[in-house]
Amino acid sequence: MHLSKEGKRVGVVLAGGGSTRFSGEKAFANNQGSFFYQHILQSLAPHVDQTVIVSRPDLKERFLQETFAAHIIEDCKEVAGKGPLAGLYSVMNQVLADSYVVAAVDMPQLDQRAVKKLTQYPFENALAVVPTVNGRIQPLFAQYQKQCLPILKKQLEAGSHRMIDFLDQIEARYVSNIELDIPADCFVNINDDSSYKDLLAGTQKKGE
């Protein structure tokens, strides 16, 4: 354990989406010899006390065949498959920590340096640190404090699964990728076959 000043920090790989725009499961898409999820785990691991993959029951076995020391959990039944916020809630509800650094599985250009920069940025009095790129918020590569859980629970119980509604309810610290010193490319996410093809060809446009 290498507890930070802020206490136990968990690194979360959000990997429970449907990948409906992609032919296959994004978590197991290959880039430079690694599955997407392996790359995210490797990026998070040096900067957290524990890594967690939160995913669907039908994918669990596929992660277990791998040798990474990640804790693999499913979405809580009451919110399963209801989007990234459901994934964040499910981790906070099942894995106790002081803070959570979250990354979507489909961000293959994220790296250890970016995670280091994000995790070094202080919460101060905020409940979340959320990067922005060209003014667009990036809540799927962001940090959240454990105190988000009751707020998140209440919102999900009220039937809203929208990230933006959640962020509106908490004090979040928005910080540009430039201030964080994280290249915009790190935030690029792969949603479909065309962007995956561009990634493999090394032609993914910056910051898209």
Ligand SMILES: Nc1nc2c(ncn2[C@@H]2O[C@H](COP(=O)(O)OP(=O)(O)OP(=O)(O)O)[C@@H](O)[C@H]2O)c(=O)[nH]1
């Ligand atoms: N645990 C969990 N993760 C999710 C859920 N929905 C989306 N995610 C993850 O959140 C990130 C962003 O998801 P999206 O790209 O918006 O959705 P997706 O379901 O993966 O893909 P589409 O079906 O093509 O929209 C990805 O890393 C997903 O795996 C969910 O219900 N539970």
